[in-house]
Amino acid sequence: MTEERRPETRLATHSDDELYYRDAPLVTELLGNVTFTEAMFAHILGRPPTPGQVKILDAVLVALMEHGLTPSAISSRLTYHSAPEALQSAVAAGLLNVGSQFVGTMENSALLLRRLVDDNEDFEIAARREIEAYRGRKEPLPGFGHHLHKPDDPRSPRLFAIARAEAGVTGTYIDALERFSVVVDTVLGKHLTINATGAVAAVLMEIDVAPEIMRGFAVISRAAGLVAHIHEEQSNPTARTIWDTVENAVPYAGSAPVGKTSKP
Secondary structure (H helix, E strand, O other): OOOOOOOOOOOEEEOOOOEEEOOEEHHHHHOOOOOHHHHHHHHHHOOOOOHHHHHHHHHHHHHHOOOOOOHHHHHHHHHHHHOOOOHHHHHHHHHOOOEOOOEOOHHHHHHHHHHHHHOOOOHHHHHHHHHHHHHHOOOOOOOEOOOOOOOOOOHHHHHHHHHHHHOOOOOHHHHHHHHHHHHHHHHHOOOOOEOHHHHHHHHHHHOOOOHHHHHHHHHHHHHHHHHHHHHHHHHOOOHHHHHHHHHHHOOOOOOOOOOOOOOO
């Protein structure tokens, strides 16, 4: 009979006069000596980052922080309008929208890239098989397309350039994504941009960030942007206008006497 394994944590502990992040003293070693990105990388991934890895992660965090009045920002503003005493609730409401359709799509894109890189078949054959599988399921290709940025998402080539020229990565996953893009355009007969989250997937794979944790970095990044939206909402409210706009744009279609007073 095997002995039951006791749960444990390696993330943090404390003494009377010190706190520790993965054995690193917070007060005497980390504070004032490392950036938030450096500390976050080491804490989440359990390894100290290289300068190139920090460069990539900083670029990713900045790229995903903000994109205007998207579902996450709208949710935060409306929630703050309903509960202005709870800023954290408004941020949390916005973060619930970091998913497989908006902001957090890098996870599925990274899994696709991993399959392509690990596949032993000819690259184009593997790429076409993936495309046909997504088409057969009537699912969008993760990492491709954008309703605002056409014909291309300007963030993607910049992220690639930072990773290649300023961070010194091998480029294995960036190359795979760019080659896949060529096959996508050929099969579909039209151009689909590599969107920012597709590019994020590639550059994070270059620094050995597992696909299953990538969406967490999108959450961290977008949280900062949502605090900015709430701060603006405090001085220049938009939530009531958003509410009124939706009410006017989506009319009631039932048989009730809309706009009329019912008489008994």
